[in-house]
Amino acid sequence: RKEVEQDPGPFNVPEGATVAFNCTYSNSASQSFFWYRQDCRKEPKLLMSVYSSGNEDGRFTAQLNRASQYISLLIRDSKLSDSATYLCVDSGGYQKVTFGTGTKLQVIP
Amino acid sequence: DADVTQTPRNRITKTGKRIMLECSQTKGHDRMYWYRQDPGLGLRLIYYSFDVKDINKGEISDGYSVSRQAQAKFSLSLESAIPNQTALYFCATSAQYTGELFFGEGSRLTVL
Numbered sequence: 001r002k003e004v005e006q007d008p009g010p011f012n013v014p015e016g017a018t019v020a021f022n023c024t025y026s027n028s029a030s031q032s033f034f035w036y037r038q039d040c041r042k043e044p045k046l047l048m049s050v051y052s053s054g055n056e057d058g059r060f061t062a063q064l065n066r067a068s069q070y071i072s073l074l075i076r077d078s079k080l081s082d083s084a085t086y087l088c089v090d091s092g093g094y095q096k097v098t099f100g101t102g103t104k105l106q107v108i109p
Numbered sequence: 110d111a112d113v114t115q116t117p118r119n120r121i122t123k124t125g126k127r128i129m130l131e132c133s134q135t136k137g138h139d140r141m142y143w144y145r146q147d148p149g150l151g152l153r154l155i156y157y158s159f160d161v162k163d164i165n166k167g168e169i170s171d172g173y174s175v176s177r178q179a180q181a182k183f184s185l186s187l188e189s190a191i192p193n194q195t196a197l198y199f200c201a202t203s204a205q206y207t208g209e210l211f212f213g214e215g216s217r218l219t220v221l
Contacts, residue, residue: 032208034208034209036210041217043199043212043215044152044210044212046210049209087151089208089210091208096154097208097210099144099151099152100151101150101151
């Protein structure tokens with residue numbers, strides 16, 4: 001089993017839609033997770049941190065489910081500019097950072 | 110100016126050549142990393158360093174070597190480049206105990 005698994009997509013959604021991605025992780029001892037956004041041929045950039053209580057930032061909500069070992073990212077009112085690849089990251093207690101392969105989102109006009 | 114700077118940004122080379130990718134950072138972070146990214150495989154860790162005297166292999170270190178010349182500088186070398194090392198390479202830094210990575214803009218390497 002991969003340490004961090006994501007559905008590669010692509011998720012094609014219309015503008016204004018709500019879309020959710022899940023990411024599963026295998027290390028039950030991991031304490032914190034992140035969502036990064038990566039535009040085509042660009043470097044990944046931090047979108048949100050995900051802690052036990054979850055996190056919300058505007059249209060974006062990240063949740064952690066320890067019992068089932070997954071994290072989720074919800075995007076409300078999708079914009080064209082949200083089109084990107086979203087990377088799930090297990091920080092592994094800060095000793096080893098593991099990336100998922102990413103989920104591609106395409107928001108359609 | 111970027112906090113994490115990679116040079117060169119693009120490089121085309123031939124099989125067997127020695128290549129060095131350089132990374133410098135102004136964030137004052139102790140931890141530095143080299144990743145490669147291939148389509149469908151995501152980011153894979155090559156080497157990482159938690160301070161100047163610390164070097165650790167990542168999951169795909171074969172064929173690569175690194176040097177941590179100073180806190181701010183971490184270079185990646187391919188001693189004898191081969192075509193399957195064609196990829197997008199990223200340098201990243203992080204502060205201790207935060208887990209958040211800051212990436213350079215990437216170095217696109219093509220080995221013919």
